[in-house]
Amino acid sequence: MSLRNALLALLMVEPMTGYDLAKRFGSSVGNVWHAPDSQIYPELRRMAQDGLLEAEEVPFGRKGRKIAYSITEAGRQSFREWMDSDLQWARDRDPMHLRAAYFEYASPQRAREQLLAYREHTRQIQAAWQQQIDEIDAGTSAPLARRLSTVPEAEHHRTAAFKRFTYEGLVARAEAEIAWADRGLQLLAELYPEQLSAGSPA
Amino acid sequence: MSLRNALLALLMVEPMTGYDLAKRFGSSVGNVWHAPDSQIYPELRRMAQDGLLEAEEVPFGRKGRKIAYSITEAGRQSFREWMDSDLQWARDRDPMHLRAAYFEYASPQRAREQLLAYREHTRQIQAAWQQQIDEIDAGTSAPLARRLSTVPEAEHHRTAAFKRFTYEGLVARAEAEIAWADRGLQLLAELYPEQLSAGSPA
DNA sequence: TGAGCCATGTAAATAGTTACATGATTAA
DNA sequence: TTAATCATGTAACTATTTACATGGCTCA
Numbered sequence: 001m002s003l004r005n006a007l008l009a010l011l012m013v014e015p016m017t018g019y020d021l022a023k024r025f026g027s028s029v030g031n032v033w034h035a036p037d038s039q040i041y042p043e044l045r046r047m048a049q050d051g052l053l054e055a056e057e058v059p060f061g062r063k064g065r066k067i068a069y070s071i072t073e074a075g076r077q078s079f080r081e082w083m084d085s086d087l088q089w090a091r092d093r094d095p096m097h098l099r100a101a102y103f104e105y106a107s108p109q110r111a112r113e114q115l116l117a118y119r120e121h122t123r124q125i126q127a128a129w130q131q132q133i134d135e136i137d138a139g140t141s142a143p144l145a146r147r148l149s150t151v152p153e154a155e156h157h158r159t160a161a162f163k164r165f166t167y168e169g170l171v172a173r174a175e176a177e178i179a180w181a182d183r184g185l186q187l188l189a190e191l192y193p194e195q196l197s198a199g200s201p202a
Numbered sequence: 203m204s205l206r207n208a209l210l211a212l213l214m215v216e217p218m219t220g221y222d223l224a225k226r227f228g229s230s231v232g233n234v235w236h237a238p239d240s241q242i243y244p245e246l247r248r249m250a251q252d253g254l255l256e257a258e259e260v261p262f263g264r265k266g267r268k269i270a271y272s273i274t275e276a277g278r279q280s281f282r283e284w285m286d287s288d289l290q291w292a293r294d295r296d297p298m299h300l301r302a303a304y305f306e307y308a309s310p311q312r313a314r315e316q317l318l319a320y321r322e323h324t325r326q327i328q329a330a331w332q333q334q335i336d337e338i339d340a341g342t343s344a345p346l347a348r349r350l351s352t353v354p355e356a357e358h359h360r361t362a363a364f365k366r367f368t369y370e371g372l373v374a375r376a377e378a379e380i381a382w383a384d385r386g387l388q389l390l391a392e393l394y395p396e397q398l399s400a401g402s403p404a
Numbered sequence: 405t406g407a408g409c410c411a412t413g414t415a416a417a418t419a420g421t422t423a424c425a426t427g428a429t430t431a432a
Numbered sequence: 433t434t435a436a437t438c439a440t441g442t443a444a445c446t447a448t449t450t451a452c453a454t455g456g457c458t459c460a
Binding site: 018019022023037038041042060064065066067093 | 438439440441442448
């Protein structure tokens with residue numbers, strides 16, 4: 001259901017084609033909710049069937065065609081209802097922590113490599129989130145600018161504040177994960193002083 | 203695939219029935235990988251079919267029966283291979299942060315209630331994780347005791363250290379989420395001074 | 405004898421992943 | 433004219449959720 005609402009959130013701002021939405025999932029909303037093209041296209045058609053969206057086929061070039069989706073009043077209401085509904089918390093399902101709990105079954109070298117890879121991966125997504133914050137602060141955030149253009153001036157500050165707040169939380173969480181990976185690397189170095197003497201943990 | 207490996211991890215220590223495994227998912231491994239009974243029972247049968255487990259039907263009482271699963275050598279090897287394999291990172295899919303990004307569409311009251319509920323929920327799972335740490339430190343952790351009984355004495359320290367390390371990370375991450383919720387409550391109070399004047403954010 | 409837990413499941417639906425398939429447009 | 437990117441999908445599979453179904457055991 002969240003994919004549907006993530007799509008509605010984007011379409012609250014402006015109509016878009018499936019392709020635009022799929023690409024946008026690689027940047028703005030994709031930072032909090034990933035979805036591949038192959039999930040987006042069918043979902044959009046279902047949403048149109050359910051009356052949440054209106055689909056309009058737009059020709060382009062000689063023979064090209066694309067489908068522009070715009071949100072209907074039913075779609076707007078559905079999104080607002082979701083925003084007011086209680087969330088059900090996702091249960092924990094975390095491969096990296098599951099694995100770390102059983103590191104004694106792995107070789108220290110592999111454990112170390114995995115922590116390094118996890119730290120690197122986390123740093124990368126953290127950088128992407130931080131960039132969103134920087135762009136919001138600099139006033140160069142394209143997604144935010146689009147959103148603000150549909151909102152009365154008096155609400156601009158709040159709208160920007162919520163977006164920034166969201167990314168702050170993600171950056172802080174990533175920071176905790178990076179610190180955790182660092183502690184793990186340190187722990188490995190302490191527990192296996194000989195095997196890991198060659199590589200520096202940091 | 204992680205469910206399978208979470209089950210293998212438990213069965214590396216000792217044979218268990220489906221019921222035992224399902225219950226254990228409510229405490230030890232369930233802290234990092236949740237799975238309902240209805241997913242566990244079929245998965246165990248599939249794993250037995252694949253030769254990773256041996257199933258033995260054990261009668262109990264007059265007509266009762268249960269199925270004890272023990273890990274086979276193929277199962278042990280499969281688990282070790284998984285432990286050495288690279289993890290593919292789960293994409294971000296986070297309903298609470300998705301929602302927070304669009305809080306301007308919710309009423310400040312509902313936004314506040316949702317942050318309070320999220321903080322409370324996070325505190326609860328954090329407390330469960332912290333309890334695991336306390337039990338490890340006190341030497342009263344039943345799951346750890348079971349694990350240690352199958353491991354040479356020289357490895358006890360390391361085994362305990364990895365378990366503790368895992369839960370430390372989860373506690374720290376929860377701490378970051380709680381701090382984020384606090385910042386959100388503060389932000390709401392600042393953005394909507396009149397509407398929220400009645401309730402204290404903390 | 406009834407409540408609560410032990411024990412194992414099935415069915416149906418939804419969600420998500422991976423790999424593949426097809427063709428058009430645009431700019432170098 | 434070819435590479436990149438625009439544009440939309442299908443098929444097959446795996447994972448997960450939700451709700452339901454069945455019956456035995458144990459203790460008060």
